[in-house]
Amino acid sequence: QVQLVQSGAEVKKPGASVKVSCKASGYSFTSYGISWVRQAPGQGLEWMGWISGYNGNTKYAQNLQGRVTMTTETFTSTAYMELRSLRSDDTAVYYCARSGWEPDWFDPWGQGTPVTVPS
Amino acid sequence: SYELTQPLSVSVALGQTATITCGGNNIGTKNVHWYQQKPGQAPVLVIYRDSNRPSGIPERISGSNSGNTATLTITRAQAGDEADYFCQVWDSSTVLFGGGTILTVL
Numbered sequence: 700q701v702q703l704v705q706s707g708a709e710v711k712k713p714g715a716s717v718k719v720s721c722k723a724s725g726y727s728f729t730s731y732g733i734s735w736v737r738q739a740p741g742q743g744l745e746w747m748g749w750i751s752g753y754n755g756n757t758k759y760a761q762n763l764q765g766r767v768t769m770t771t772e773t774f775t776s777t778a779y780m781e782l783r784s785l786r787s788d789d790t791a792v793y794y795c796a797r798s799g800w801e802p803d804w805f806d807p808w809g810q811g812t813p814v815t816v817p818s
Numbered sequence: 819s820y821e822l823t824q825p826l827s828v829s830v831a832l833g834q835t836a837t838i839t840c841g842g843n844n845i846g847t848k849n850v851h852w853y854q855q856k857p858g859q860a861p862v863l864v865i866y867r868d869s870n871r872p873s874g875i876p877e878r879i880s881g882s883n884s885g886n887t888a889t890l891t892i893t894r895a896q897a898g899d900e901a902d903y904f905c906q907v908w909d910s911s912t913v914l915f916g917g918g919t920i921l922t923v924l
Binding site for chain 1: 861872911918
């Protein structure tokens, strides 16, 4: 079955960077994209960006431009999301989710990776 | 910028019909998707492109979209339907989520 498995929880100091991985299985990685969505404690969902599994093209949320980089490694069917210059308000659960040729809808989602940035 | 508005909470009696709305300017012209999220779990897609159910989603869950309101309807509500529900659109090169609605089954 289609599955996305993410890397484990992270605790980072302010100003540091975090890189979260998302390993896909059960489908052709290059036929879909991967979106990243985060959820701060007790809050709603925030889209961070999308990357094509085919050619690595990206679309980033405007408020994260310059701080986020999304990449893929097709031979391992793995997507990565790196967020730099971390602040306390980056504390959230970070999800990857399979998307289409555009970040239209998301299905399925990874299990989530908690990232904590103490203030 | 475009915004999606959902009620903070909706309550429904066991076995009755719950309706969760998602408001947006001319949202009827966009594709709306819905997710269910239970505490401590990742979201699950329950409706895509306004009214389509992914495999494994029961027919009790349905969606519609017209004018300025998209609607998620859950008939014969069960205790297992208690969750947060989020609407979502892809618009002008960005993805937007509604603020989420907590569904309580009484």
